[in-house]
Amino acid sequence: MAAMGSGKPDTDEVLFECRGRLGVITLNRPRAVNALTAGMASAMLEQLRLWAGDDTVEAVLVRGSGERGLCAGGDIVAIYRDMLDGGNATAAFWAEEYTLNSLISNYPKPYVAFMDGLVLGGGVGISAHGSVRIVTERTRLGMPETTIGFVPDVGGTLLLSRAPGEAGTHAALTGAHLNAADAVFLGFADSFVPSAKLADLAKALESEPVDSAVARFAEEAPPSGLAGQAWIDACYAGTDAEEIVRRLRAFDGQAQEEAAKAAEAIAAKSPTAVKVTLESLRRVKGLSLEKALEQEYRVGLRFVAGPDFREGIRAQVVDKDFAPDWQPATLAEVSDEDVESYFAPLGNRELILSKEHNNV
Template sequence: MAEPEVLFEVRGTLGVITLNRPRAVNALTAYMAAGMLETLTAWARDPAVSQVLVRGAGERGLCAGGDIVAIHRDIASGGTQTAGFWATEYRLNSLINAYPKPYIAYMDGLVLGGGVGISAHGSHRLVTTRTRSGMPETTIGFVPDVGGTYLLSRAPGQSGTHAALTGEHLGAAEVLYLGLADNLIDFNRAEELFSALEETPVDDLLPGYILPAPASQLESWRPWLDAAYGHDEVEEIVAALVVLADDGNEEARISVQTLAKKSPTALKLTLASLRRARELATLEEALEQEYRVGLRALESSDFPEGIRAQVIDKDYAPAWNPATLAEVDSELVEASFASLGSRELKLNPRALRDAATTTGGRT
């Protein structure tokens, strides 16, 4: 018998969720998202559960994102299952954000894409020196989702724009600076902390485990990041980075090279998504916007091509269509944000809060 993809147990008064696909770095499936949504809803009402811990099996990470191999297969047959998966996943993200009890996310190792969605919306977000996190969607011809556009559009200055467009994997210092996590802890003491959480509130324990936050490169780069990424057109951002690179800014030069490898359409959609998300009042509005853009991406050629190049054939040579920023149709970008009509994702965080019997979660 194959082991379940996600494990649920109550230890003392601690509800423990363990993503259990270690060979796939716990990549999130529709089954896992549905199980988490159902169990977290039940635990929110259960007085025997006082707080929740989410962790990943194995040593490689919490979650490397959604199962994009399954998405690639589904796109070939119409993409209907992926649309349902995202609807459930985004409801899960909304529930985590509104959760009425402490939600402790152990963000050790890889925490990418969908892994950010099940961690960065929680009330207690813990990284380690092994953390490598980020939203690498432009690499596969997609756009940051699971609330990533909401979070990164609110990062200091234009640091979130840089992170979203380049899709870089970031260490603990950068994750903390971007606002995707709260505290750094020693992974060697994690099991000790988890055992203590079975009987003791996280806020009573955590001060004894927190390490000093390391200095962030993104913070030191803030002046040139703000200057280059403050533009509202990707071409203008690239041009500003080129000028900086010509003046000797090595990091700007690397950024130019990185952006040149990404899907031009995905870059334009990502920047537009971030700018729009910055003006939205709630996470749920951003998730609904991401759902619109995501369903349009299922109909594109770049999304399946990006997955093919990155994880199917692994030739890392996607044939983007169109191949340049100048060729991207601005009307197509605008149309990606249009209403889905009867397919609109409608999230109701108030209903999630009202279903609970205690308070204390993230707002």
């Protein structure tokens, strides 16, 4: 999930320049860990469309300013305030942002993302759909939406559904932060480059073909702790969230402690968000990114209208009491009919995306 903000492009908060053959996008809100605003998304969308038709630009690089990360998602307090006012600005922003995510996925030129530091929510949307995704030893990636009573969006459900085995389900339901090795294993990233070498790689991209430049700086990523974890596949199979938690709590093996921690993490999340997230992951399998984004938009607007998204932001960010009052309070109280209602058509509010929609 990413932030809202003014619909007018804030070009001081996202910078564009051409360096040799390379178009460079720099998210420029370091104090906010480069959280996206609606203006930033609009500006990126406009500039990427221009560069797509510019023969002097052969590749694009997106990176974050400062030392803390590419993008830590967004200003969820702004979304909270908008929800109290009806949520119309949030709906408009997501439509723009998801169009940007689709454009990045279908971009006709190499799109390189430096996924250094924090890469959360909307930061995943502007990086993990690119064609060349670079992580470092500092990468902390995640889709932590269930913590605030929401579901993964910006195409995150599709990415998580494509992960090996049930590792994506584990990441989605627990909202865990992932390191570089995990990001590569799950399919969110392609190559590992030490953070100290990113500046040199960026310089090389100004004049060299992307593949050869990346190959020159890339190193073997360390092994992921998620790889080869049979307990994850065994515990997270199926569509019953209550059964998943039961299996995690009952797991008796070498990973017993890890499984128990996962169960407690899921139990602390919004029960509605957990169940709708799980259903989203199952329904999105085999869909295109555009159809996945349309589903996420439909589900997201239902969360804007419901109680848990607001309550999650209140507890985690506004009041910071970290004691959300989820409604309903338990997984057992969230019925199949409740879950199904989040996927019902929106009528004339539907988001319709296609590859052709981006006009590149």
